[in-house]
Each structure stands twice: as structure tokens, then as C-alpha cells.
Amino acid sequence: MVRPEACPALVLNADYRPLSYYPLSIWSWQDAIKAVFLDRVNIVSSYDKTVRSPSFEMRLPSVVSLKTYVQPSRNPAFTRFNVFLRDRFTCQYCGSRDDLTFDHLIPRSKGGQTTWENVVTACSPCNLRKSDLLPRDAGMWPHQPPFSPSIHDLHQNGRLFPPNYLHESWMDYLYWDTELEP
Template identity: 80%
Template structure:
């Protein structure tokens, strides 16, 4: 299908769909669960999702017109993982994208608190986000030997820990129709 935009405001490429689980919670907060307009339309036609909200942007083919979905919900509930994967990205997210030695957000890499050369393992409990300069300065030394103690003791985060941290880094673009479904479990201000 070739899409032609009938609304002058936006191109279809600027119209991703927020994907909600069947319980109307986002599949993930960070990265935010988004599908391209093509994937959203395909899921609609395959009867895998319900359209919850739409953009004003319309696409059409010779045989049909359709407003692009801005929010869709899965028809089948996907049980969220109970434990997050141990990945570089999730280590950075746990540590709020900040070097655990100096607090900078530039040139992030990761550091073994107890160096591998001294028996340190590559685990949640021994790896922290670190900027390149701090990582080089610490090298293969023990934290106490160089006075570089992580600001936060490394730990295995829960999915909720990562969701909570992910909310601190909202995407650059949030469509108005998404706001009712994002951060709905956040505390309300009095």
C-alpha cells in the first residue's frame, strides 16, 4: 500500500503509535513502546490491536482511507518480564545515565567495581556506569585504593526500578493522545 497524506500538518513518518498492553499500560517506558505507522496499520488489519486514539493525519490507498492510530492496545495481554536483562543500556538506565564516580553524563562506558583482574564478575552487583576518564583513572585498581567509591552501590534492579528511572528521561516527542496512558501510576501533586 502506498500512503498519501491527506492532512497537510504532518507526514506519516512523524506519527508513531504508542503501544499499550491489553491492560492499557505501555509495554515499556524506556525506550517508550512505539510502532511506526506502517506497523500499527498492519497490526490493525491483522486484528492484533484495538485503536484507542488517532492522529488527524489520514493515509489512503485506492480502496480505503484511514486516520493513523496514535495509541493502540494489544488484544492479547503480554506478561511483562519479571527481571530485566543484564545489558549495557539497562546498566546505564539503572544508574540514570550518569558516571557513578563523578556524575557526568558524557562518554559513558561501564566499569567493574572489583576489577576482573582481581576476580570481579560481570554482574549487576559489580558493574556501574562510568565516564571514560574515570574508568581510565580507576583502571584495574580497587575502589578504596584510588578513593573512587561508586555514588550508588551496584544492584540488580527490578523492572519497576528501570521504569521509574525511565520516566526521568521522557522522549523528545510526546503526542497529546499519549499523556492519558503514560505515567498514570505516578503520584499526583496536591
């Protein structure tokens, strides 16, 4: 019996690029096999492990590609997670990676909006220190000005935070457009 969390399959779009990098687009082995039987994916690579029934045996897919191209979203959703990802999970004031929240550059009490251009990742101590002050009044400026990221920006940052599990068969599809060492 194969454990449900074992042997996930990397899911590629029809152009052989991952559907997403962060979170990495993976399916459980059960979902991958179901998609194979429904003729929705091609098996690109397989694990050495097999699943069996009385009349059937199949190696578990490690990489599958969709048969139909899925158009990626043009604009990422404005979520707390995506703000953290844009800012590389780093406080924009002190560089800490612990106890993260977000801060409004122009505080809401002073008319600031909750938008890509006004929100940055901050650790709780910096957020408390800045309080409801403007950056110039607090003497606290973000390392990079906040901006509305593209899907590409988030994918690039997502590559910096690989998941705990990366099977060797996935490497050619995750980092195929990075510069090679001579």
C-alpha cells in the same frame, strides 16, 4: 503521503500500560495499521491525519492497545544499556553524563565478575583514574552500590528520559500512575 517516521503509535499492553518505557514502545503508522487489520490491537486514540486507498480511508492510530496481554519479563537482560539506565546515565563516581562506559568495582584482573552487583556506569576519565584498583585503594566509591534492578526499577528510570517525540494523546497512558498536583 505520510512520512514513515511521522505519526508513530504508542503501543499499550492489554492492561493499558506501555509495553516498555525505555525505549518507549512505539510502532510506525504502517505497523499500527497492519495490526488493526490483523485484529491484534484496539485503536484507543487517533491522529487528525488520514491514509486513503481507492476504497478505504482511516485516521492514523496514535495509541493502540494489544488485545492479548503480554507478560512482561521478570528479570531485565544484563546489557550495557540497562546498566546505564539503572544508573540513570550518570557516572557513579563524579556525576558526569558524558563519555560513559562501565567500571568493574572489583576489577576483572582481581577476580571481579561482569555482573549487576559488580558493574557501575563510569565516565572514561573516572574509569581511567580508578584503573584496576579496588574502590578503597583508589579512594573512589560509587554514589549508589550496584544492584540487580527489577523491570520496575528500569521503567521508573526510563520515565526520566522521555523520547524526543511525545504526542499529547499519549500522556494519559505514560504517566497515569504519577502523583497529581493539587
